[in-house]
Amino acid sequence: MFARESLAEYAAHPLFRTVGIDRSFYGPLGEDELARYAAQLPAGFRCTMKVWSALTARVLEGRFGQAARPGFNPHFLDVDRFAEAVAGPVAAAFRAQLGAFVLEVPPAQGPVNPGGFADAVDRFLGAAPPGFRYAFELRDPRLLTARYVAVLRAHGASHVYNYWTRMRARFVGIFAMFSSLARFLPGRSPAARGSATTSATGFSPSRKACITAQRCSHSERR
Numbered sequence: 520m521f522a523r524e525s526l527a528e529y530a531a532h533p534l535f536r537t538v539g540i541d542r543s544f545y546g547p548l549g550e551d552e553l554a555r556y557a558a559q560l561p562a563g564f565r566c567t568m569k570v571w572s573a574l575t576a577r578v579l580e581g582r583f584g585q586a587a588r589p590g591f592n593p594h595f596l597d598v599d600r601f602a603e604a605v606a607g608p609v610a611a612a613f614r615a616q617l618g619a620f621v622l623e624v625p626p627a628q629g630p631v632n633p634g635g636f637a638d639a640v641d642r643f644l645g646a647a648p649p650g651f652r653y654a655f656e657l658r659d660p661r662l663l664t665a666r667y668v669a670v671l672r673a674h675g676a677s678h679v680y681n682y683w684t685r686m687r688a689r690f691v692g693i694f695a696m697f698s699s700l701a702r703f704l705p706g707r708s709p710a711a712r713g714s715a716t717t718s719a720t721g722f723s724p725s726r727k728a729c730i731t732a733q734r735c736s737h738s739e740r741r
Contacts, residue, residue: 524559526538526556526559526560527559527560530559530560530561530564531561536564537564537565537566537567537618538566538567539566539567539568539569539621540556540566540567540568540569541569543568543569543570543571543605544569544570544571544572544623545571545572546571547571547604547605547608548608549608550608550611550612551612553608553609553611553612553613554612554613556613556616557612557613557615557616560616564616565616565617565618566613566616566617566618567617567618567619567620567621567654568609568613568617568619568620568621569620569621569622569623570601570605570620570621570622570623571601571604571605572623572625573592573594574594574595574596574597574600574601574604574605574622575595575596575622575623575624575625576592576595576624576625576627577591577592577595577624577625577627577631577636578590578591578592578627578628578629579591579592580627595639596622596639596640596642596643598642598643598646598647601643601647601648602647602648605620606620606647606648606651609651610648610650614650617651617652618652619651619652619653619654619677620651620652620653620654621654621655621656621679622653622654622655622656623656623658623679624636624655624656624657624658624659624662625658625659626658626659627659631659631661631662633661633662633664633666633667634664634666636662636667637662637664637666637667637669637670640655640667640670640671641670641673641674644670644671644674644676645674652676652677653674653676653677654676654677654678654679655667655671655676655677655678655679656678656679656681657678658681
């Protein structure tokens with residue numbers, strides 16, 4: 520019972536004004552479940568939601584229900600599959616509560632093609648369902664290039680800063696690329712940090728910094 524209703528308790532705390540839905544990274548959430556989440560949130564409370572890893576992993580490595588053999592993911596940034604499996608249910612039951620879709624791109628062994636990756640992001644954002652905010656969280660510093668930044672700027676999308684092991688050294692470089700056009704999503708103060716949620720709920724406090732590539736606010740695609 521606690522796991523099913525703890526979101527409402529979390530949202531009632533005056534210091535917690537956003538939360539990240541992480542369980543959607545392991546599989547898309549259906550309309551019924553999203554509607555149950557929405558019913559627990561007060562007006563104006565926004566959540567970030569990770570996109571299903573089957574659509575954001577460049578390489579399949581036999582995890583999270585993906586193919587057992589490593590290889591290029593044919594559904595990487597597949598707009599049609601995203602619209603059907605992820606954006607469709609959210610539009611029907613959770614649109615007012617969604618702050619941004621977070622597309623976490625996991626690291627992969629072997630060589631990378633940063634230019635090809637930036638082009639894939641460009642194609643996805645150019646065809647993605649309108650009316651949503653999109654943010655990319657990279658876990659491979661080799662993909663963080665000026666071309667990638669330019670693509671985000673062109674589409675009004677955001678880059679999610681994370682303090683994950685391989686990305687820490689690129690923090691200064693990220694700010695250099697984005698110049699002064701940066702803001703942070705509302706987060707918790709250091710004094711307020713603690714065990715606000717449990718792993719059973721599938722939620723995590725939103726501590727990540729979303730750095731926008733255009734203006735000092737998230738741009739909503741129309």
